[in-house]
Amino acid sequence: MNAFLAIRNLSAILRGGSQRVLRSVDLAVEAGEVRGLVGESGAGKSMIGKAVLGILPSAVSIVEGEILLDGRNLLAMPQKERRRTIGTVAALIPQDPLTALNPSRRIGRQITDRLVDILGWTEANASARALELLDEVQIQNPQRVMASYPHELSGGMRQRVLIAAAFAANPKLIIADEPTTALDVTVQKQILKLIREMQARHGTAMLFVTHDLGVVSKVCQKLSVLYSGKVVEDRAVSEFFAEPRHAYSKALLAATPKYTDPFASLLPVDEAVIASVDAEVKAADREWRHV
Amino acid sequence: MTLLRSLLLRLATMAVTLFGAAVVVFFVIRVVPGNPIAMMLPPGASETDIARLSAHYGLDRSIPEQFLIWLTGVIHGDFGTSISLRQPVMPLVLGRLPATLELSIFALVIAVIIGGASALAGTLWRGTKTEAAIDVANGVGLSVPDFLWALVLILLFGVLMPIFHISGRISPSAELPFVTQFYVFESIVRLRFDLWWDLLKHMFMPALALAIPLAAIVSQLLKQSLKETMHLDYVVLARTKGYSENHVILSESLPNAVLPTLTLIGVQFTFLVGGTVIIERLFSYEGLGNMAIDAVINRDLPLIQGIVLVFALMFTLINLLVDMTYALLNPRLRHA
């Protein structure tokens, strides 16, 4: 009940079709905790994040359910109010730092804009805050970076900037959608470590989208496993790794490379498991149409 | 260093372009039939009179010879004497140029305002009837040329609802305190808003006729560019920051969508300036274009050459200006 983000029974369809891309999703993120969201490509992980942030593509429409942010249902608000509410308490760390910064605006403004325009800070306070955050994400010479344009920075630097921008407004919730997949492997580890440290320091609740269970074990306390838009398992991370319940989760865990034995992994998920979870999704769909 | 070099290269290209235009026009207008001297003299003038006057204007020499004489004059700042008006060409041309400049710039401003606003509206209300209506309007604007718009406007606002003037640059009764030919500019400087308003009422319809096709082009391209940015990550990120869709379009999409449109406006603006020739004629607007038609009718060779040279200079300057603005607005070029 005291979850900062609570998604209840959320279903979404592609416009013009009847097939659901989100199937009665229930998901909660408590204040200060990190929830991992895993699933194979196309399962709908990004869709959930976009639904929360109000940036679903126009082809997708929500047909039922609630998204409660700090107890208030976003879906019941008019668009302007919803955007403002989201911008005030939530933030996004995007996947691709190369495309997530506006090429024609200076870095500084892209960090301070929300503070000034949405939260009503003074320019001076916002600049000071931006410098402080750039320092926190270990950017050398933050003054100079503030005055630069995105093309003058490396990918890793840009992701640090985006992380600084996300934390600058003191959000209660951060949604990170595969924040390291677009980066070099060496940079990935640094950025992941940085996000974990920043989250711990600021005590921000986080929904962490990834398809890497190894990352989940390092960053998250809770975990939702998504298959074809349906949450098939919702557990504490420690319990999940000790004893996954759902057959699909077990198969997923078995398919995850282990650092002790990297070659024993890379098994495809068993076809029988896929068949059974597909049957489960179909059954849920039949039931859904009846209500 | 590279900047200086590219600037010098630019200036050299401009000089070559102007020279080329001068050569082509010089020879073409001498090859087409029609004798300027015969046009000037009363009917029944004797052969000797014609020969004498032809010799006076140097028209009895060979064409390459005439060209060399003309070019030597131009290099010394002498553009010859108008045959029909019997005055030096350059003061005549420079006296008319401001009227055409003011008309063209006014038309450009109208085109950018209409085109820009409709592109923004079409983007904000994308997928609705408003966008469909804008698309239709752009299609019509594009497929009807400026001189037909002029006729439509004359019928509409000159005859049916006579709220604008359809002829001239300013009311003939007006007492003019101006010392330059930049009437609109000077009327503002002198705070003579009565004259300013009178000028605008004369300029509005020719300017609008010139502006409509350009407005449609601007609207179409800018809307397309804006649309392409709507799904980009940085635009989506701005939405999550709490901004309204209006703000997102204006401050995230527009600065990036404007660049391709700007280049196009530069090219199209030269067409617009070319269009003033016919439009000024239709509205009896006393500009360079109107003078050009008179010059052609009278076979006034020196005057035609002078006007063409000034038009060509205008075109090359517009292109230079566009390239400079583009470099200034694009941060990637600015820092290169």
Ligand SMILES: Nc1ncnc2c1ncn2[C@@H]1O[C@H](COP(=O)(O)OP(=O)(O)OP(=O)(O)O)[C@@H](O)[C@H]1O
């Ligand atoms: N703009 C769109 N229009 C129509 N369908 C879409 C659109 N975006 C995504 N989808 C569909 O919605 C489903 C969920 O997509 P989503 O992007 O949430 O997957 P994901 O779990 O984030 O996958 P990945 O790991 O590849 O990022 C997919 O089946 C996809 O085909």
Ligand SMILES: [Mg+2]
């Ligand atoms: Mg995704």
